[in-house]
Amino acid sequence: MTSVQQIDSILQRAADGGRISPDEALLLYTDAPLHPLGEAADAVRRRRYPDGIVTYLIDRNINYTNVCVTACKFCAFFRAPKHAEGWSHPMEEILRRCGEAVDLGATQVMLQGGHHPDYGVEYYEELFSSVKQAYPQLAIHSIGPSEILHMAKVSGVSIEDAVIRIKAAGLDSIAGAGAEMLPDRPRQAIAPLKESGARWLEVMEVAHQHGVESTATMMMGTGETNAERIEHMRMIRDVQDRTGGFRAFIPWTYQPENNHLKGRTQATTLEYLRLIAVARLFFDNVNHLQASWLTTGKDAGQLALHMGVDDLGSIMLEENVISSAGARHRSNLQELIWMIRTAGRIPAQRDTLYNHLQVHWTPADDPTDDRVTSHFSSIALPGGGVGKALPLVEAH
Numbered sequence: 024m025t026s027v028q029q030i031d032s033i034l035q036r037a038a039d040g041g042r043i044s045p046d047e048a049l050l051l052y053t054d055a056p057l058h059p060l061g062e063a064a065d066a067v068r069r070r071r072y073p074d075g076i077v078t079y080l081i082d083r084n085i086n087y088t089n090v091c092v093t094a095c096k097f098c099a100f101f102r103a104p105k106h107a108e109g110w111s112h113p114m115e116e117i118l119r120r121c122g123e124a125v126d127l128g129a130t131q132v133m134l135q136g137g138h139h140p141d142y143g144v145e146y147y148e149e150l151f152s153s154v155k156q157a158y159p160q161l162a163i164h165s166i167g168p169s170e171i172l173h174m175a176k177v178s179g180v181s182i183e184d185a186v187i188r189i190k191a192a193g194l195d196s197i198a199g200a201g202a203e204m205l206p207d208r209p210r211q212a213i214a215p216l217k218e219s220g221a222r223w224l225e226v227m228e229v230a231h232q233h234g235v236e237s238t239a240t241m242m243m244g245t246g247e248t249n250a251e252r253i254e255h256m257r258m259i260r261d262v263q264d265r266t267g268g269f270r271a272f273i274p275w276t277y278q279p280e281n282n283h284l285k286g287r288t289q290a291t292t293l294e295y296l297r298l299i300a301v302a303r304l305f306f307d308n309v310n311h312l313q314a315s316w317l318t319t320g321k322d323a324g325q326l327a328l329h330m331g332v333d334d335l336g337s338i339m340l341e342e343n344v345i346s347s348a349g350a351r352h353r354s355n356l357q358e359l360i361w362m363i364r365t366a367g368r369i370p371a372q373r374d375t376l377y378n379h380l381q382v383h384w385t386p387a388d389d390p391t392d393d394r395v396t397s398h399f400s401s402i403a404l405p406g407g408g409v410g411k412a413l414p415l416v417e418a419h
C-alpha cells in the first residue's frame with residue numbers, strides 16, 4: 024500500500040468511527056492533506072451531533088491568588104512568595120466577582136490560582152463552600168490535578184481524601200488545567216517543579232472514580248515534537264478507556280510574552296487546526312472537542328468548527344492567566360453566536376454538563392445582552408484588580 028492509500032484508509036476508518044492507533048494519528052498529523060483530514064474530522068462531528076449544534080458557555084475565570092511556588096517557565100501569571108506583586112483575594116472579593124458573573128448570565132466559574140504555600144485542603148473547602156452557599160446556581164468547574172496534589176501535600180492528606188473533601192465542599196468538576204504537555208521530556212523542560220504527566224493523570228483517575236468529572240487540556244508550542252503531541256493524547260485516551268470521566272479535550276497554543284521561555288517556540292495556526300482534526304479522529308471516547316479562540320484568534324476558532332469542533336468554549340467574562348502571556352483576543356456573546364451561525368452551525372448556550380440551555384435556531388432567537396463580553400487581564404491593576412467591577416457592568 025502506498026502512503027497515500029494508507030492515509031486514505033486510516034481517514035476512512037476514523038471517519039466511520041473506528042479507532043486509530045497513535046502511529047496512525049501521527050501519520051495523519053504530519054502527512055494527511057489538510058482538506059481530507061478536516062473532512063474526516065467533520066464527518067465524525069456530524070455523526071455525533073447530527074443536529075448541527077455548536078455550543079458556547081458563559082463563565083468567568085476568577086483567580087484567588089497569583090502566588091505560586093512552582094515557577095513554570097511558560098507562566099506569566101505567577102509571582103513567587105513574598106514578591107511585591109503577589110496578591111491573594113479575600114473571600115468577599117471572590118464572591119463579589121461571582122455575583123457580577125451571575126448578573127451577566129454566567130452558569131459556571133473557573134476558580135484558578137497559583138500553588139500558594141499556605142493553601143491546603145481547608146482553604147479550598149472554604150472557597151468552594153462559600154461560593155456554593157452564596158451562588159448555588161453556579162457550577163464550580165475549577166482547579167486541576169496540580170492544585171489537588173499541592174493542597175494534599177500542604178494538609179498532609181491523601182489525594183483521595185482531598186478529592187472527597189473538596190467535592191463535599193462544592194466542587195462540581197475539575198478543569199483540565201496544568202496538563203501542558205504530559206510526556207516527561209517536554210514537561211520537564213517547561214515545568215520542572217510540576218508533577219509528572221503520569222501523576223496528573225493519576226489524580227484525574229482518582230477524581231473520576233469519585234464521581235468528579237473533568238475536561239483535559241493540552242498546551243502546544245513550547246518545543247515539543249509532533250510525536251509528543253500525539254503521545255499526550257494517547258495518555259489521556261488510555262485513562263478515558265478506564266474511567267470515561269473526561270468530558271472534553273481542549274488544546275490551546277502557548278502564548279509567548281512575559282515568561283521565561285520568551286517565545287522561542289510557538290505553534291502555528293495550521294499546526295493547531297491539524298491537531299484539532301486529529302484529536303477528533305483519535306478521541307473516539309471523548310464526547311466534546313473545544314476550540315480555543317482566546318489563543319488562536321477568532322478566525323482560527325471559526326475554522327476549527329470545520330475540523331470537527333462542536334464547542335466554542337466560553338465568553339470568559341474575565342481571564343487573566345493566558346492574557347498575561349499575551350493572548351489579546353476578546354469576544355462577546357453576539358460575536359460568538361455570529362461565528363457559529365456563519366460557519367453554518369446552530370448556536371446554543373450550554374451548561375457545564377453540555378446540556379443545551381437555549382438553542383438559537385434563528386437570528387430572532389439570539390440574546391441581546393451586549394454586556395456579556397470578555398475582558399482584558401486585570402492583574403495589571405494593583406492587587407489584581409481588587410474592587411474593580413467589570414467595565415461593562417459599570418457602564419450599563
Ligand code: SF4
Nearest residue numbers: 091093094095098137
Ligand atoms: S502555571 Fe500554575 S503552577 Fe505553574 S507557575 Fe503558573 S500558576 Fe504556578
